[in-house]
Amino acid sequence: MPPLNEIASQIRRDILRMVHGANSGHPGGSLGCTDFFTALYFQIMEHNPTFSMDGKNEDLFFLSNGHISPVFYSALARSGYFDISELSSFRKINSRLQGHPTTHEHLPGIRVASGSLGQGMSVAIGAALAKKLNKDNHLVFSLHGDGELQEGQNWEALMFAAHHKVDNLISTVDWNYQQIDGTTTKVMNLGDIGQKFEAFGWTVLKMDGNNIDEVVTTLEKAKSLTGKGKPIAIMMKTIMSKGVDFMENDHGWHGVAPNDEQLEKALAQLPETMGDY
Amino acid sequence: MLKDIQVTGKKDTRSGFGDGIVEVARKNENIVALTADLAGSLKLNQFMKEFPERFFQCGIAEANMMGIAAGLTIGGKIPYTTTFANFSTGRVYDQIRQSIAYSNKNVKICASHAGITLGEDGATHQILEDIGLMKMLPGMTVIVPCDYSQTKAATIAIAEYQGPVYLRFGRPVWPIFTNEEDFKIGKAQYFSEGSDVTIFACGHLVWNAIQAGAILQEKGISVEVINMHTIKPLDEDAVIKSIRKTKCAVTAEEHNIIGGLGDAIGQCAAKHFPIPIEYVGTKDTFGESGTPSDLLKKYGLDIPDIVAAAEKVLQRKNNN
Numbered sequence: 337m338p339p340l341n342e343i344a345s346q347i348r349r350d351i352l353r354m355v356h357g358a359n360s361g362h363p364g365g366s367l368g369c370t371d372f373f374t375a376l377y378f379q380i381m382e383h384n385p386t387f388s389m390d391g392k393n394e395d396l397f398f399l400s401n402g403h404i405s406p407v408f409y410s411a412l413a414r415s416g417y418f419d420i421s422e423l424s425s426f427r428k429i430n431s432r433l434q435g436h437p438t439t440h441e442h443l444p445g446i447r448v449a450s451g452s453l454g455q456g457m458s459v460a461i462g463a464a465l466a467k468k469l470n471k472d473n474h475l476v477f478s479l480h481g482d483g484e485l486q487e488g489q490n491w492e493a494l495m496f497a498a499h500h501k502v503d504n505l506i507s508t509v510d511w512n513y514q515q516i517d518g519t520t521t522k523v524m525n526l527g528d529i530g531q532k533f534e535a536f537g538w539t540v541l542k543m544d545g546n547n548i549d550e551v552v553t554t555l556e557k558a559k560s561l562t563g564k565g566k567p568i569a570i571m572m573k574t575i576m577s578k579g580v581d582f583m584e585n586d587h588g589w590h591g592v593a594p595n596d597e598q599l600e601k602a603l604a605q606l607p608e609t610m611g612d613y
Numbered sequence: 614m615l616k617d618i619q620v621t622g623k624k625d626t627r628s629g630f631g632d633g634i635v636e637v638a639r640k641n642e643n644i645v646a647l648t649a650d651l652a653g654s655l656k657l658n659q660f661m662k663e664f665p666e667r668f669f670q671c672g673i674a675e676a677n678m679m680g681i682a683a684g685l686t687i688g689g690k691i692p693y694t695t696t697f698a699n700f701s702t703g704r705v706y707d708q709i710r711q712s713i714a715y716s717n718k719n720v721k722i723c724a725s726h727a728g729i730t731l732g733e734d735g736a737t738h739q740i741l742e743d744i745g746l747m748k749m750l751p752g753m754t755v756i757v758p759c760d761y762s763q764t765k766a767a768t769i770a771i772a773e774y775q776g777p778v779y780l781r782f783g784r785p786v787w788p789i790f791t792n793e794e795d796f797k798i799g800k801a802q803y804f805s806e807g808s809d810v811t812i813f814a815c816g817h818l819v820w821n822a823i824q825a826g827a828i829l830q831e832k833g834i835s836v837e838v839i840n841m842h843t844i845k846p847l848d849e850d851a852v853i854k855s856i857r858k859t860k861c862a863v864t865a866e867e868h869n870i871i872g873g874l875g876d877a878i879g880q881c882a883a884k885h886f887p888i889p890i891e892y893v894g895t896k897d898t899f900g901e902s903g904t905p906s907d908l909l910k911k912y913g914l915d916i917p918d919i920v921a922a923a924e925k926v927l928q929r930k931n932n933n
Contacts, residue, residue, distance in 0.1 A: 390689050398684075439716045447687050449716045452707050458677045459712055462684020462692075465669065469645070470688050489708070492677035500669070 337378065340548050342609035343414065344374040348579045349606050350410035350423055350613060356599045358427035361435070364589040365481065366407035368512050368545070368574035373411040375551040376477060380559070385416035387444035395474045396463055398448060400456020401481035401510065402436040403591065409433050412445035413613070420613040454487025456480060457507060461497050464505040475562060478507045483515030486524050491536070497567040498537030506558045508570040509533075510545065514587040530571040538569045545572035580605055615805045615827040615838060622789045624761035626782035626817075627725040631656025633768025634693055634723075638664055641691065641772050647682055648695045649675045655695040655725050675700045679708035683718040691772055692720050698727035698781055699740040702747060713777050714750040721771050722747075723780045727757075728867030729895065729912055730785045730817055730905035739900040745872020747779040748845040754778045755845040756798065757866075757874075759819035761789045763842060766796035774798055781816065783867075785905045788820050791840075799843045801851035807835035810923050810930075811855045814865040815841050815874045818893070818914060822865050825919035834927065844874050852881045861889045861930040863922045867914060870894035889929040891922035 337343070347370050355361035377383070381395040399408050406426065413420045418432075425431035432441040436451025448459045460478035467474060480490070497505060509529055517523045526532075530540045539561055543554035551572075558568045576590070577583035580602040583594075594602055638644040638660060645667040646660050652670065661668045671678040675696055682692035694701065701724035702709070713720045724743065731739045748755045754776060758764040764782045771778045795802060804823050807830075814822035819840045826836040837855050841848065856862055862882070864875035875892040882888050895912050909915045 389687065391687060392689075396687070448683060448718070449711050452711045455676075455680050455708055455712050458680020458708075459684040459687075461677075462681035463687045464684070465681065466685045466688030466690050469667070469690060472688070489674075489676040489680065492672075492674035493680065496671060496674065496677055496681065499672075 338609050340374050340378060343378055344370050344548060345606045346608065346610040347374060347407060347410045347414060349603055349608060351406040352594060352599055352602050353612065354406045354409070354423055354426040355593045357424060359593045360427055361406055361593060362403040362591045363406065363583070363594070364514065364576040364587070365401065365404040365510060365512070367577045367579050367583070369404055369479065369510050370407050370579065371548045371551050372479065372508065372545050372572060373407050375548055375555060377411045377415045379552055380555045381477065382474060385444070387417060389447060391447065392470060392472055393474060396447065396476045398456050398460040398463065398476070398478040399437060400450055400478060401453065401484050402450030405435065405437050408437055414610065417445040418443065423613045453481070453484035454489045457490055457493040460505060460507065461493055461502050464502050467504055475559065476505045478505070480507060480509050482509055482511045482513065482526060482529060483520055485509065485526055485529060494533065494536040494538065501565045502567045503563055503565050506562065506568045506570065508572050510574055511571050512574045512576045514576045514590060516587070516590050518587060533569045537566060539566045540569050540571060542571045545574035546578045615823050615830060618790050618804060618823055620788045620790050623786050624789055625784055625786050626758060626761055626764040627654070627784060628656050629758070629761040629764030630723055630725065630768050630782055631659065633765035635659045635663060637769040637772045638667065643689055643691045644693065644772055645669065645685060645690050646693045646695060647671055647678050649673055649678050649700065651696050655723070657695060675705045676708045679705045680712050682720045683712040683716060686718045686720060693723050694720060695723050697738060698724035698743045699738055702743040703740060706746060710750060714753050717752055718777060719775060721778045721780060723768070725782055726784045727781045728783055728816065729900045729908045729914065730783050730867060732784070732905045732908065733902050735902040736899040741869045741895045741900060742872060743781065744844055744866070744868045744874065745876070748877065752776060753845065754798070754843070756843050757781045757815040758796070758842050759816055759840055760787055760791055762793045763791045763796050766793040767842070770796065770798050783817060785817065787817055790820065796842070799846050799848055801848040802840040802842065804838040804840065805836060807837035808858055809835040810927055811837040811839060811859045811862040812865060812919060812923060813839050813841045813852070813862060813874065813878050815844060816867050818865040818867055821914070821916050822919055824916045825923065828916070828920050829923055834923070836923070841874055844877055847877050847881060849881050849885070852878060853885045856882055856886050856888050861926045863891045863893060863919060863926055865893040865919050868894050869897055871897055889926050889933070891926040893919050893922050
């Protein structure tokens with residue numbers, strides 16, 4: 337297996353090529369969260385690419401902000417859930433790689449549909465409770481956008497997880513300050529998200545989500561804090577569109593595909609390390 | 614004969630749910646129950662006592678409850694969510710749509726206090742649109758049992774039935790007139806065979822339909838009374854067989870005539886064997902406060918309303 341940063345470079349290429357190929361999709365958040373997905377799927381999680389929906393005796397991951405499906409699909413394909421050639425079908429007719437992740441087309445690796453925002457934490461909590469009932473000591477990971485925390489269901493879930501001591505759950509927030517209509521500060525200010533989680537009874541860690549070594553050590557630390565009566569959250573600062581200089585930090589790239597010229601310029605910044613699909 | 618149907622007692626249908634979930638949970642350790650601050654109203658006291666580790670209090674947060682239920686299925690649990698019908702459906706429609714129905718999760722959405730017989734709490738709580746909301750979701754099974762015994766039987770049956778289910782029941786104390794063993798998901802239940810008119814009913818109004826049928830029989834009309842407790846998937850064979858014979862029908866439900874059982878029967882008839890149909894249900898209106906019996910009268914869901922609808926549809930058939 338190549339080093340994590342080389343895997344991340346290949347996943348970023350996949351993301352750009354998938355979104356370009358479909359002429360639609362969400363590159364910004366996908367590129368920003370690439371280092372997180374790489375660490376999770378290639379180092380942190382014990383998981384089985386021979387997919388079973390029940391996921392017993394393995395770690396599980398739930399993506400709540402489903403629009404960053406390109407990074408999810410690439411991470412799944414690159415870790416063996418399905419053939420990388422299928423990435424070319426992203427968002428096209430008769431594809432298992434729907435615009436937003438779904439179980440409906442039976443794509444291995446997906447355990448719930450997401451896209452309508454704010455629902456993933458509740459589902460992750462339910463899966464974590466099932467693990468406890470099944471005396472399965474594996475963990476549940478989840479990822480959430482910062483913007484999607486504007487949905488009230490998250491705060492219901494935060495309350496529940498602390499009250500019921502769901503301490504086998506590690507929820508990460510992609511804190512990039514961007515949403516469709518502008519910065520989160522302008523659109524609907526979330527304030528200090530970490531303090532809010534702490535006030536709801538969670539153990540909160542912080543990390544630079546684009547420093548892959550820091551992502552690994554922080555996730556390892558989070559794992560060491562599980563089983564102590566509190567759910568764990570990681571406030572992950574990322575740069576939207578990280579890895580492509582002319583796209584970085586611009587919410588304009590939330591849901592826009594690069595054109596041919598932009599793709600070429602972007603790919604030139606990202607070495608092909610594992611072979612394009 | 615309809616008048617010979619035996620009443621064995623009176624109980625609320627929600628108690629059938631409370632008794633059913635305990636019985637099935639004793640046999641199936643994967644069954645878990647969730648509630649949103651309505652454990653008492655949903656009669657979960659015994660379940661909580663026997664299976665405290667399989668009970669999840671969610672507080673007044675139904676959206677989260679639906680998501681947690683979806684998650685619990687991953688790992689093989691069979692979650693039963695419990696709250697009032699209004700908060701089980703309309704309040705959480707998108708959570709059900711994405712996390713449960715579209716994701717094909719084995720969640721049993723158990724809804725009490727449905728319909729106008731909720732009574733005094735008024736229209737904020739009397740949902741009359743829930744059958745429609747749920748039956749429009751691809752893959753959702755919709756069951757509306759008619760009495761205590763049938764609600765208990767349905768509560769037990771859905772555990773072994775793969776896929777999301779909406780189970781609708783209610784609050785009022787109501788006659789018990791069915792046997793648990795006669796309930797089968799997706800199979801229409803006959804209370805009488807007749808040749809002049811079919812009455813298709815569900816929920817509490819099955820009892821009213823039986824009473825109306827007895828009155829019509831005394832007037833010399835041959836009535837077929839059918840309990841369509843499973844609205845989706847609809848027992849189309851039973852519907853077609855009956856309407857080919859009677860050539861007219863009445864539908865009766867504690868629900869808006871738009872979107873409910875009546876719509877399902879009407880669509881089936883239009884596709885296979887068009888006949889005149891009269892619809893007994895609320896007429897695209899909200900409810901209001903009152904006793905269940907006053908409300909059934911005011912909103913046209915009472916026994917005489919079904920009798921009148923049958924007479925009207927017979928006249929329409931004969932004028933054709």
